[in-house]
Amino acid sequence: MRILLVGSRILPFRHSGDKNFWLDIIAGLQHLGHDLEIVTVMLDDVPNDGLPLHRVSPIPMFLRPDLRFNPKFRFVAGTSNYASKTLTLPRLMNELRSLRREFEPDVIHFVENYGPAAAGLRAASGRVPMAISAPTYQPNRPFYDLFLRASFSSFDKVVPFSDAYGQRLLDIGLRPERIHRIRWGVDMNRFTPPSDEEREHTRSNRSISRSRIDASSDPGCG
DSSP, rough: OOOEEEEEEEOOOOOHHHHHHHHHHHHHHTTTTTTEEEEEEOOOOOOTTTOOOOEEOOOOOSOOOOTTTTTHHHHHEEEEHHHHHHHHHHHHHHHHHHHHHHOOOEEEEEOOOOOOOGGHHHHHTTTEEEEEOOOOOOOSSSSSHHHHHHHHTTEEEEEEHHHHHHHHHHHHOOOOOOOOOOOOOOOTOOOOOOOHHHHHHHHHHHHHHHTTOOSOTTOOOO
């Protein structure tokens, strides 16, 4: 199968949680014999290191100070918002049209959500089936459900990473046949939880009592 992946800051090395996940998926798909091309929206100037990357330069929008990023990565703050993604979408659509002709993908899968403006993506994909990953749900934003439905409107399949999110998509009006849940979890063949003895040993080494709980200062974590 010829698969076209589309996302932001898909780099040829491990650098952040969800993108590390996709590096493993890419390696697995290639191992199974699938042909992949990857469209990555980013400002980073790094070599491809063997990955079939096609860069699209985003249009940064610095709306407010973003405390998620330190000064070295302030450029990421300017592209990690829906204003930037919306302005960049025409560039992304041009790249999709080009690769649709050259690569002739069997499916286009978006690993990022580009907001309600993504409702126009069908014009770039033609008749190629499209799917999109749906890892997180953030209902505390104004008109969130309305914009979320619009952002999914061009896609044949929406892939939530949990049963709860799949149910929420049903609640906001997506048809069941469009939802294909794939749970996002831990590979237990590579990572195993510590035993009680190992936990106790770590607590002892770090002088952490059983009653102590460390809460993250970032309310968006977890």
